[in-house]
Amino acid sequence: MELQIQNLSKVYQNGVRALDNVSLTIPVGMYGLLGPNGAGKSTLMRTIATLQEPDSGEIHLGTLNVLRQKQELRKTLGYLPQEFGVYPRTSAQEMLGHLALLKGITDSKQRKDTVEALLHRTNLHEHRKKALSGFSGGMRQRFGIAQALLGDPRLLIVDEPTAGLDPGERNRFYSLLSEIGEDVIVILSTHIVEDVMELCTNMAVIHQGKVLFAGAPSEAVKSLEGRIWQKSVAKSEVKEHEQRYRVISSKLIAGKPLIHIYSAENPGNGFTPVSADLEDVFFSRISGIE
Amino acid sequence: MFKQFFTFEVRFWLRSWMLWVFFLIVALMFFGAASSDQITVGSSLKNTYRNAPWVVENFYVVCSLLTLLMTTAFVNSAASRDFAHNTHQILFSTPIRKLDYLAGRFLGSALIATIPLLGVSVGILAAKYMPWVDAERWGPVVWSAHWKAILVFAIPNTLFIAAIIFAIAVLTRSTVVSFLGSLALLAGYGISRVLTSDLKNQKLAALIDPFGIDPFLYATKYWTVAEKNTLSIGYSGYLLWNRLIWLGVGGLIFAFAYWRFSFAERTEKKKKLKAQESVSITSTAIPASARNFGAGAEWLQFWGTVKIEFKRLVKTTTFIVITAFALLNCVPALIYSNTEGFGNTFLPVTYRLLEVIAGTLYLFLIAMITYFAGVLAWEERDSGTDEVHDALPSPEWPTYLAKLTALMSSIVIILAVVMCAALLVQFFHGYHRYQFGLFIANLFGIDLLGFVFLAILAFFIHVISPNKYVGYFGYITFLLLTTFVWQPLHIATYLVQFGQAQTMTYSDFYGYRPFLESWVWFMLYWTAFCIFMAALTILLWQRGRETSWRSRIRNARLRYHGAVRLIAIAAAIGFVATGAWIFYNTKVLNTVRSENDNDRLQADYEKTYKKFEKQPEPRVTDVKYAIDLYPESRNMTMRGQQTIVNQTSKPLTEIHFTLASDYQTTIDMRVAGDAVHHEDPGAGFREHTFQPRRAAERYVHPQPDRPSDRVPARQRIGRQEQTQALRAQGKRSDACA
Structure with missing residues (x-):
């Protein structure tokens, strides 16, 4: 399928x-x-x-x-x-049972077992009698x-x-x-x-x-192999680098910007090669590089 | 700090639905009570102006007691909000003063709780300008009555109630206990009134009534109608002392709550956590479960949804408060229904109690249907669960029908409670002719059917509306239009008035029989219409995020198969067929005259026969009538003999008769030895001139034309005017000599 x-x-x-x-x-x-x-x-x-x-x-x-x-x-x-x-105004257990019925689990014994198991698996079993409206964000999720x-x-x-x-x-x-x-x-x-x-x-x-x-x-990562370079720069230099290189991401490491650029050849200028990961794929794709 | 708490409270409620729903219900109720005799609050309005100052103040007194549960809803919520939403830990760790906090919450919510009461004034003031009211029963607006009633009754009573509820809520932190407390207060008040009703000392009684009803009645006991129509009462005499005493008591109760209240966290019993709970988290496998999607499964889903929707509905504060309010208006009215005015007593016969129920309860039920149909139709989208719900494999009909059924179940339960109350009233009045069948047929047959129609209409309008507000507006506008638009357009038939048929009047002689056939046809017609509308609701039921009409119609097409399709087609055919049948009977075989038609006919009649106004007429000197009544078919036959003598000094050339428009009439006359026979199959604006031997005489029967060829079995269908037309099967003979 x-x-x-x-x-x-x-x-x-x-x-x-x-x-x-x-x-x-x-x-x-x-x-x-x-x-x-x-x-x-x-x-x-x-x-x-x-x-x-x-x-x-x-x-x-x-x-x-x-x-x-x-x-x-x-x-x-x-x-x-x-x-x-x-x-x-409904408890987690009651609501889950109702949703199970609407999903077609019509046998009440099976429904009960399924609901029990799912409450256990999602770690909600001890809160099953609590009103859903009192749930925290994580519990709701x-x-x-x-x-x-x-x-x-x-x-x-x-x-x-x-x-x-x-x-x-x-x-x-x-x-x-x-x-x-x-x-x-x-x-x-x-x-x-x-x-x-x-x-x-x-x-x-x-x-x-x-x-x-x-x-x-893995395929995505492979396509970028050898083309990602990184460099730790001062905050004031970021803008300049963005103009000169195809910067795909910039994040702070210990308070200092670490930039990744895309380049087919070694750009020099203090850049070191880095093995590409999915994040590089993501940022290079959405910034319009291949 | 006080100001912040106070204004927060006021702003919070001004934005809430609950406040305005309550306000509208009160306004509607007193609007109805002031403008019609069908709706009653307290006792019905008799000989004073309908808006007399005494009536206004009396309404406020009654209303400030009725709104007790509304006050509870506001004050309890204000007092327990921080505990209910777990904000107390944040709030109570800030350096706020206890008095600012408590007084702000208390006064803010108490002020809000008086707003629904203002509906009394709004309702009465608006009622005066309605086209159907009798202008002679309305006096000038006495503004002092309104503001005095607000100052003397509305505000002090609300403060007193609010103080008690606030104290309970703050000290127990439990909504249930607050509502039980308010019910206990109400019950206690009822009992104390019974106990003090025999009190010889009326002055003492006037002081100990916490809601000021006794001092008001005592002060106005000997007022004449003219005084009730012009005077209003303010802070004076016993009323002043009564109000001071009970405001003082309210203040003491609040002080007690203040003294006992503490910001400190209650030490709650820690629930022991079961050790094995945490062990089993990852180990439990999700068992395989069989799934069913057939019609059987859908019915199970329907019942499951009914149960859960019903439970949710009856747990809402709004439902509890409106129900209590409605029962408070209805049940006492039932109890006192046998003592209607001037020391007369009635037997509490069933059809009379049914009238009382309709007058005191149905407004609330209609308000409930209006409000909760919107709540239920938008429930998933309002709570943000629509995406979860709409992606489930259950089709649309179980959800829709379950919401409808849950709403109607709540109505059925209220009706059942009221029926039991009515039976108890009959029992305690020693009236033992219990007509269970009539109660059930009326409440759960005739009346419930009307409520179901309204609910189906409301759901339909909400489903085609882009949001809840438009839905409410559309529904109310539609009801107003269908009720009021046809008369100005000169259209008089129930075929266009949604859910309407001829009102049936019950009689112990013949039950509903003469009206029943017509009623059944109209109900078949409207039932078919509503089933069709329900099918449309299912087809157009909003599912998913796509709200454009193009995609909704595409979805409707996808859903249009199987049972929904069959039902929609059958209902459409049924609607058209019954409609055609009714139209044929009421418009082709018979005519239905609107009020405007009647007025025009009357005007034509007067214009045409004005010339005979001064005409000398003979006198009737003797009459003999034999009248046979056939109540089950609303018919009669009357045979009469009149002796008419010319007592004027001149010979008369003409005799005029006014004939009943709805009856066939035959007249036999012997004028100076000559027999004159005239048969009048219907009536009409015709002048029949005939020529006896001695003098030219003629008689005139001035009534409109009616079709003469009627088939009896078909003729009972129709509205009241129609039914009168149907009476023409009978024969009336006037014989003159």
Whole structure:
């Protein structure tokens, strides 16, 4: 089973081009969508999750026409939106049980077991009787993950799943995902490069509605091999360097800017070679270098 | 610091929905009470002006008691907000003064709690200008009554109630206890009034009533109608002392709360964490579970959603407060329904109690449907759960129908409570003819059907509205239009008035029978319409983030198959078919006259026959009537004999009869030995001139034309005017000699 996205375009009423002729093939396994905020990741994910309509283009999941057979797609879907609220005046356990019913788990014994297990796996079991509205940000996120995993989804779409999670919870969630992701299509969007590095076998970089790169992370890194150079500079020098070199990123290390540049040859001038990582791929792609 | 707490409180509430919903409900209720006899608050308005100063002040007295639970909602929320939102740890570690904090919260919320009461004034003032009110029952606006009532009753009563609730809330930090406290206060007040009603010393009674009802009634006990129409009462006499005493008591209660309140954290019992909980975190495998998506699964999802929506709905403060408010208006009215004015007592017969229920409760139920339909329709989007919900594989109908059912269940429960109250009232008045069937048919059949129509309409309008506010506005505008727009347009038929049919009047003689057939046809018509509208609601139900009409219609097309399609088509056919049938009966076979038509006919009649005004007429000197009534078909046959004698000094050439417009009439006359026979199948503006031997005489029956060829079984369909037309099956004979 594969998810085929063909020539998907979407322009919002305010003129923002959220998707610009996007075509992707997403196989079983973990697939990372990498892009800065506002790149169109959420629009793409919502469109796959039947919550938005593209202006043009097609999406197929196996033999399923996603844009027409919405109800069929929803039966295989688990979806964690980027932002979501909580149902007022309801406990976590009750709400999860209700969502399980709406996902088609009609047998009450099975429903109860599934909910119990998911509450355990998301570390919410001791809070199960608490009203959702009293949950902290991290607890809410874990609740969102639990509901997305209900009913063994074949297609799991998680939009910024680790936002608000502490490192321990994040690791726990990733092990949960990778456990599931073996025979399921998991689409994970993030703006954090490590997430993709650690988890995904395939990825796409999206910026301003366009796919800038699609393929394996290792492949992406390979294409930059030997072309990334770094240098630690004074703050006052950053501007000058930006004019002279193709600076792809600049971050502070111990209070001092460390810049990465793209250059096919050795630029000299104190730059040292550095082995490219996914972050370089990300920044070089979105700054328009190859 | 006091100012900050106070203004925060006031601003917070001015932006809230709850305040304005409460205000509108009070305004609507007193608007209804002042402008119509169908809606009653306290006792019905009799001989004074409808806006007499005494009435205004009396309304404020009653209302300040009714709004007790509204006050509770505001004050309790203000007192426990910091604990409910866990901000107390931040707030109480800052150097604020206890008095500023408590007094700011208390006075701010108490001030806000008086705002709904102002709805009394707004309602009464607006009612005066409604086109349907009888101008003679309205006096000039006496402004002093309004501001005196606010100063003497609204503010002190709210402060007194607020002090008690604030003390309870601050000391217990529990919403439930606060509401129980306010209910206990209400119950205690009711009991104390019963106990002190026998008090010989009326002056003492006037002092010990904390809400000022007794001193008000005592001070105005011997007022004449003219005094009630012109005078207002302020701080004077026993009323002054009463108010001072109870404001003092309120102050002491607040002081007590201040003394006992502490910023320190309560030591709460720490729950023991179970050791094994943390062990099992990663080890639990998620079990495989079978999934079902058929119709059976969808029904299970429907019931599951009904349960969870209903539980959420009845837990909201707004629901609890409006319900309590409604019951407070309805149940006492039921209890006192047998003592209506001037020492007369009535038997608490069922149909009368049903009228009381309709007059005192239904306004609230309609307000609830209006408000909660919007809340439920926008619930997912308001709480931000729409994306989770909309991506679930459950189709649209279980969600929609479950929300509708949950809302109607809450209405059913209120109706059931009121029915039990009515039965208890009958029991305690020693009236043992319990008509369970009539109660159920009326409350859960006829009336509930109307509420269901309203709810379906409200959901539909919300679903096609771009946001909640437009939805509320659209719904209310639609209801106003469908009620008021047709008369100016000279259109008189229930076919265009949403959910309406002829009002059925119950009679112990014949039940609803003469109206029932017509009612059933109209209800079939509107039911088909509402089912169609419900199908449209499902097709257009907002799912996902795409709100443009193009994509919504595309989605509707995708959903248009199977049961929804069948139901939509069947309902559309049913609607058109019943509509055509009703139209054929009321417009082709019969005519329905609007009020304007009637006025025009009356004017034509007067213009045409003005010339006979001074005409000498013979006198009727003797009449004998035999009248047969057929109540179940609203018919009668009347045979009469009149002796008409010419008592004028001249011979008469003409005799005029005015004939009933709705009856077929046959007249046999013997004038000077000649038999004259006239059959009048319908009535009309026709002058029948006939020529007996001696003198040219003619009679005239001045009524409009009616179709004469009628098929009885078909004729009962129609509104009131229509039904009168149907009575023409009967025969009336006037014989003259």
